[in-house]
Amino acid sequence: MSPEWGALKMKTLKGIVFAIGLALLAATPAAAQERSARKQGFELATGSGKRILVFRPSVSVGSQSTGGMFEPNGDWTEKATTNIRVSLERLQSRLGNSVVAAPEAYGDDAQRLQEHMALFAAVSQAVIEYQFFRGNRLPTKKRDNKNDVFDWSLGTGVASLPGAQDADYGLFIYNRDAYGSTGRKILQVLALLGPGIAVKSGEHAGYAGLVDLKTGDLLWLNADGAMGGDVRDAGGSEKRVRQLLEEFPGADLKPAQ
């Protein structure tokens, strides 16, 4: 039998090999990578009073062990979830939009919602991989044959999701933070001072996407593999959400002074 916490175990076993491989390597961010795109012709004027339905954000916060493994932290994740929600509401209200949390779904609705969450994750991964990364761009998404084309859709099925009837746009949020543990930070410093190896400490990745709830078209996507702002406190999470909403249509989210 190849049973028990199978997924978990495989994940962590793979994680080990990967983490050790990474531990002593400098991770160079892909400088050529784009981070944000907006569907052609889509504008959202400030103060247009649109209703934005926020689907359950995927938030996980933890620390990074000395060897580079992810250590989930329940308390931090809890705090980050609340902080991100509060900051999101505040920032969107400054844009003149109202934010509604998607209602709890039951039965068939829950399954349809789950499928769309998975679909959004797959589509955004495809965007990040095949559109944002120039060298990897699909023929249909190339600049030279289609200028500024950002043409992705989840299909009209989104219109039937619970809560979609009363809102204009749907917002999906993914956020994953691994804060370097004390051991990891010491390793980072010593590796740099000693043999001069760059060790990466911490990982802060996130993406957010806006979907038209009538057509299912992806209107805007922003993905960032290295974000600032400490989601564990209110001020930091405001900075984080501001980064997540960078280049949000119609947005000029200067820090509130």
Next chain:
Amino acid sequence: MNWLLLAGALSALSAIPAAAQKAAVPPPYAGVYQPQGVDEIGWWRQDDEDERTLAASPLVIRDEKLTGYIRNVLCATVGTGRCASARVYVIREPVFNASMSPNGTLRVFSGLLLRMRNEAELGAVLGHEFGHFERRHSLNLFRTQRSGTDLLAWSGLLASMAPSYNVIRVYRDLQWSVYGHLFRYGRDQEREADALGVGYLNQSSLPPQAAAAMWQNLMAELEASAKARGLRKPNFKTVAFTASHPPEGERAATLAGLALPDGSGRDNRAAQYRAALAPWLPLLLEDQIKLNDFGGSDYLIQNLAADGWTADLWFARAELYRTRGNQRDFANAIQFYGNAISLSGALPAAYRGLGLALTKTGRLIEGQAALQKYLQLSPDASDAKMISMMVPGAMRNE
């Protein structure tokens, strides 16, 4: 120096669970458990999110009767107090697998249900998984992995400060021993879960001998699968350095030794198991056949037919032969479809397969008659239009 470093490394890792050599008497049930400490609370939260996703996943077979039945087998195995901490999800995936995660999510894969022959065998697997859960193995493995990789990170740093040939060699040795230790730690957890699984069965009303019987049956299936491919039969004794579980041969022997001898007279409830799974058998067999494992699938079908062939089993065997698709297979398939039809007239898909197999062997007139019958019996089938193209005159009838 080499040796010292290794010894230090291994003692830095947490202790290996004692590979219990006799069936553990299950510890007294502690009641509802809540996670403790940063690591466990963190993993449970992650696990809770995963379970939320799983609960709404299209892969889950949502049948209250089936899920309830599996739950009852779990309760009969581990006792009613313990089984309250598990939630059962049946996942449609034709592999021999089950898992129980830290927060009590019990995933049972449909391929497991096809391979179990009675409640006692199913209970043996569920008990094993429950053993992992009760001993909180995931958490301990995580901690062991973390200390192992921490150690490697520090020693990697030290090694790169003085990168001589010897130092690098020692570092590589250390790397291998840490990896080896982690895999062995995992296998020892499997042994502990095996012992606990039999421990539950010993105390239940089900025969604990089923645990060993189940492994022997799985080995026979693997052997049949290898034989059909013309491979040497699998070696059940090797311990690969990176194997995640102890070898099947060792497990069958150990489990047989752990079982309470006077438990062998108990009722393994094979009839009840067959009755509960009967409505699901066609689906389970269909998924199994699509795995393209001729030897293994044929072994399973023949095993299920040990106490009498049914229309479903003949049909599954016919499909297995027809989808392998050699000319000689069609000849066999025609015979098997015939057997299925003679046992039950209410199997439209048997006429479809029969018609296709007859057509392939050049018996067009009989084939078209069978396909015509299929269209009559299920005019709304998703492939009705395609099949009707093979039957002259059928298009006009629409």
